[in-house]
Amino acid sequence: LLDRVRFVLVGTTHPGNIGACARAMKNMGLGDLALARPACGLPHPDADALAAGAVELVRRATIHPTLEAAVADCALVVGTSSRRRSLAWPELEPRGLAAAIRALPADARAAVVFGPERIGLDNDELARCTHLVVIPANPEYAALNLAQAAQILAWELRMSSLAPAAPPPAGASFDGMPLASHAELEAYYARLEAALRARGFLAADNPRHLMKRIRRLYGRALPDRNEINILQGMLTALLDDAAQAGKDGGNT
Amino acid sequence: LLDRVRFVLVGTTHPGNIGACARAMKNMGLGDLALARPACGLPHPDADALAAGAVELVRRATIHPTLEAAVADCALVVGTSSRRRSLAWPELEPRGLAAAIRALPADARAAVVFGPERIGLDNDELARCTHLVVIPANPEYAALNLAQAAQILAWELRMSSLAPAAPPPAGASFDGMPLASHAELEAYYARLEAALRARGFLAADNPRHLMKRIRRLYGRALPDRNEINILQGMLTALLDDAAQAGKDGGNT
Helix, strand or coil, X not given: CHHHEEEEEECCCCHHHHHHHHHHHXXXXXXXXXXXXXXXXXXXXXXXXXXXXXXXXXXXXXXXXXXHHHCCCXXXXXXXXXXXXXXXXXXXXXXXXXXXXXXXXXXXXXXXXXXXXXXXXXXXXXXXCCEEECCCCCCCCCXXXXXXXXXXXXXXXXXXXXXXXXXXXXXXXXXXXXXXXXXXXXXXXXXXXXXXXXXXCCCCCCHHHHHHHHHHHHHHHCCEHHHHHHHHHHHHHHHCHHHHXXXXXXXX | CHHHEEEEEECCCCHHHHHHHHHHHHHCCCCEEEEECCCCCCCCHHHHHHXXXXXXXXXXXXXXXXXXXXCCCCCEEEEECCCCXXXXXXXXXXXXXXXXXXCCCCCCXXXXXXXXXXXXXXXXXXXXXXXXXXXXXXCCCCCCCHHHHHHHHHHHHHHHHHCCCCCCCCCCCCCCCCECXXXXXXXXXXXXXXXXXXXXXXXCCCHHHHHHHHHHHHHXXXXXXXXXXXXXXXXXXXXXXXXXXXXXXXXX
């Protein structure tokens, strides 16, 4: 998916924004950057500085006199726009955009088009877009800069390219350790209950209710075998008070 | 959801990054910014310039000497980290993080923690996080700057807040009990560590490593206030062996 998407910067005035956009692209695995009627000269130190490890992406960027030339081979051309148009256009949100691009035939290319910083795409350019993408920002402060918008769209494209993600391993299982078995957990609960009962902690009102809460707590965490051994070891250490006191007494 | 999330910048060296982070937050509808042990002076013109329309968010930011102080009232504390740890920690992707925060009880607060630009959170700070969030960037160029990471996480939180479907309550939240705060958990860890140390259980080889495993176990479970009280009560009962033995002796 990521190989089929081009980011097109139209009429960009600040070279630093080209660099920041290139960085966001490369961080997310995108590699096709095109500049249409750029309003700044390149190469430029600001572009390189903000590109950081993505300088080569700036250097490889193709330069075109018009948006039309930059997207000539693309099937889907999606303009970014914050303004509402008098004529409603097919609008996507970023996640829907990523899904739409993913749903394209494998040989179809898509362009995501970013207008000049202050004024955005002009009406003729907007008309050349097949869709618009609108980032649902905070209505009280919706103005994203170019790098922010590029980052969000690149992120959604990457997420879409990685889906279907292998389902996240539910619960625990770290360090390659097997999870504690039911029997191992039960052995711990039994020992803990006996110790708490001996100390009068469970006798009070409703012992079974309290043990249920303890089970629920550990069951939620799904301890692995190492962790259940630590819990058992701690219990042994805590119960060893008398013996320890006796030993200390012997030493003094 | 957005009102319950705090972004915590730890040891930030460039004031411009604080501004850019504030802008990303406000664009996405977030408003709670905290700075822990900041490594730059504020106010600073770079912070204001990059904050743009979010200057008030920088000005309102709370300042704390430690991460712990900045997140004391939070139940979920999620550290951003690119490094792999020797001890694996519960990891979320940004979308899973947003879902996890949305699934918290309505009165529980969450913190998303960003470390210093070059070195990230130190091991002690990472150990105080209940979870880590990892942005699955391009393996060939995975280095996101602070503003990029903040933008992606803020975006996912906003998307989650706009999503219509009520998510299944994953993880914690039972009985309508509030979750234990960071400070309440720390108080338990401190008491447990002291008890284990007094009994020689921690002295052996690597005490800090073992306490990290214990933190990881409970952090995964996100105990509620009732459960943390049970854990404290059990500890009291287990430590009360000598006193109890004395009392029993008196009765027989």
